[in-house]
Amino acid sequence: MKNTCLILGCGDIGKTLGTQLIEAGHRVIGARRNPEQLALSGIEPLTIDLNDPDALKTLPEADIVVYVVSADRFDEQAYQAAYRDGLKAVLAEFDERSHKPKRVFFVSSTSVYAQQDGETVDESAQTQPTGFAGQLMREAEQTLTDHSLPGTVVRFSGIYGPGRDRLIQQVREGRIAAATPPMYSNRIHRDDCAGVLSHLIAKTLNDEPLEDLYLASDCEPVPLHEVMAWLAKRLKVETHEVIQSPLRRRSSKCCDNSRLLETGYEFRYPSFREGYAQVLESANQGRRTQKA
Numbered sequence: 001m002k003n004t005c006l007i008l009g010c011g012d013i014g015k016t017l018g019t020q021l022i023e024a025g026h027r028v029i030g031a032r033r034n035p036e037q038l039a040l041s042g043i044e045p046l047t048i049d050l051n052d053p054d055a056l057k058t059l060p061e062a063d064i065v066v067y068v069v070s071a072d073r074f075d076e077q078a079y080q081a082a083y084r085d086g087l088k089a090v091l092a093e094f095d096e097r098s099h100k101p102k103r104v105f106f107v108s109s110t111s112v113y114a115q116q117d118g119e120t121v122d123e124s125a126q127t128q129p130t131g132f133a134g135q136l137m138r139e140a141e142q143t144l145t146d147h148s149l150p151g152t153v154v155r156f157s158g159i160y161g162p163g164r165d166r167l168i169q170q171v172r173e174g175r176i177a178a179a180t181p182p183m184y185s186n187r188i189h190r191d192d193c194a195g196v197l198s199h200l201i202a203k204t205l206n207d208e209p210l211e212d213l214y215l216a217s218d219c220e221p222v223p224l225h226e227v228m229a230w231l232a233k234r235l236k237v238e239t240h241e242v243i244q245s246p247l248r249r250r251s252s253k254c255c256d257n258s259r260l261l262e263t264g265y266e267f268r269y270p271s272f273r274e275g276y277a278q279v280l281e282s283a284n285q286g287r288r289t290q291k292a
Helices: 012-023 036-041 076-095 132-146 166-172 190-205 224-235 258-262 272-291
Strands: 004-008 027-032 044-047 064-067 103-109 119-121 151-156 158-160 175-177 187-189 213-216 241-243 253-255
Touching: 004 012, 012 027, 012 036, 012 190, 027 036, 036 044, 064 076, 064 190, 076 103, 076 132, 103 132, 103 190, 132 151, 151 190, 158 190, 158 272, 166 175, 166 224, 166 272, 175 224, 187 190, 187 272, 190 213, 213 258, 224 272
Parallel strands: 004 027, 004 064, 027 044, 064 103, 103 151, 119 253, 151 213, 158 187, 175 241
Antiparallel strands: none
């Protein structure tokens, strides 16, 4: 019998995850406000507004629920609705049902960390977010951790991949981060985001134990200057402007993914080099296709 996986907020990561789950033999339902783009992927589309209490009653039964909702704008009200309140409402809905999910996964962010001096952080590191985004994300995490339904929080670091090319565009413009003091950055390719979730879902369905929190970042925290210098060399551009960012100190930390690796997950793109090489090649293929 197929397991049913419900992906709430089925955007870029959700669609990639859904494709992997379908290949593994599962039924996948993708819920979002505008799900039309999901039809060709094999994911069953479901139109829903998760902030509508009546709409939650229409959610199908599911063995796995993945909450990967994104706020529709960067302000406190939108973040509260998308993360803390939305997740709380979904958990309440499924908790009332006789068929409860085997596990709920909540996609969180390393924005919950406030470390700023290049410290190493893992799942046990202190979280004291200073901005509303990190604070509300942390509240949502706690909502799941404290709930009676089995749940796992996955904290992703900076997500990049096809279509997520802001850093590449900055380098093309000749911009680069300062070399000193080093601003440590962390990232994970979009395909590894989906891969991590698929891996943890498989362990759940095989009745293997999971922790309630995983930090998902690639295997090489590295100064942002090094990443941009590597991109400049690959793009064959000269950098002439040093980026001055007021967020520089707040974002400098090194993410330790040891707990995730101990589950047996193998990264498709273990560092920025493999990942950005794929992004650049994908962009080149797209340009060649347009010219053909």
